[in-house]
Amino acid sequence: MNILIALIPAIGWGIQPLILKKIGGRPVNEILGTGIGTLLVGLVVYFFFTDQSLSLGTFMLAMASGAFWVIGQTGQYMAFNLLGVSRTMPISTGLQLVGTSLIGMLLFNEWAGTTSRIIGFGAIILLIIGAALTAVTEDSSNKSGLSKGLIILATTSVGYWVYSALPKLVDASGAAIFFPQMLGVFVAALIYVLFKQPTALKSDKSYKAVIVGIIFSISAFAYIFSAQGNGVATAYVITQLNVVISTLGGMFILKEKKTPKELRFTLIGLTLIVVGSIITTFL
Template structure:
């Protein structure tokens, strides 16, 4: 179990570092998104040909049902990303990021608990709910703006439109996370395929990554051309530099899905632990990227980080209740 928890924490480290890496690589939002999906594509195809095909065989690597699940999951990710970018533009990152993170934690954990049936007792629901609250409050505290700092006037500010975009983003990310297990729950993916090998789910979840990355690339192209209006600059050097960002992100992605399929971890725990990357992102931004924070912000960030960790520890131990 301890090894499983450590594996489930890899997405938090990788995804928490993604923002830091893409900042170092440079480029616009569209270039970063597209480059990230190219990196994810390299990782996904590498996983398929170097692991899935030799270990699980062609029945998994080229299973049409798995390909459909993975591809649609990748498109859901694109919807989540498009909504997040639009939301950030309307309400700002300092407001949109914690709301997006909190929304993902709530919807993924509750979807896994209620629909996938991972929380089976009243105690699990009680402590699971308290854990979610702890993580959400912590996520908000880590991203609080400086009340006494200079306020930037955003000409695109529109709170209602921003909240709607964040809501759409949250639904997109929720389905990206939950869709592979949901399709097993309704019987589209058989128990034998979902459980192999030895009831770990490893073959199914690693088989998803390749077709998922194709859906992400297609979705990213749609985002860049139609939402971000960056088709004229989408193949400049910064896009190719952000392939590194994609490789870092994809590492977290594959371990998140592996953990979600592991019966010792489950969807609710895996997705909640993956969102603990906000701690890495906040303090990495301060100490690696040199982002300025007031003393007040640092205090709230520290308190928030502790709450996120406490919530993560609580939810990762629900199986003992």
């Protein structure tokens, strides 16, 4: 049963970008729908699963965590249009893992000991090489789009890093901080849309994308129980299937074209990213 629960975030986060691109729309539509969906699931969790009260400071810190996630996710949605899902997801995942691993080491002393740090830095090198390989393209006409997409991912991935780091500063369970995190996602998404393109509030594309937010947040909530039942390391390793699902789905479901060389490099890079992430988990 615990393994089945662990597969929920792996599959959910893997199919999330595929469904998003099938729905269509601009990043403002996508992030608004995602925000609404996360709020709906957050409310359900708050009323039926939360049994721990939070201080105002903890509540606000959890909200800030969710708000920073919107920065990373918006950047990812923008990159989808420039790079495609099959190229964006492994690059984004690699950047997330590099950042969160370094933050864990520098701020939370998670890689204690010289051996752990040497192995950890080796894993980071694998992640960087893997992400670089998935970005290889033989299409010279899209060099500017590739550069722009990489810059967007590199700068907005900071949002994912802060999203992952802030909950480590509070003494509360993942289930307890889940609602304020999802509330933070919704508020930040709404503010972004109001400043960027308020007309997205009237677009049917925005409300179709609610399903993506529901999938994301159910997957995130399932991960909490997976970590409890399987252990953090096992749960995290299983979730890494999501990048495999989304990358292959981008190629075979969304029909994103790759030359034989690009496909070969993508598969090698994907393997390095998964191996690197597994190594960082067991340190």
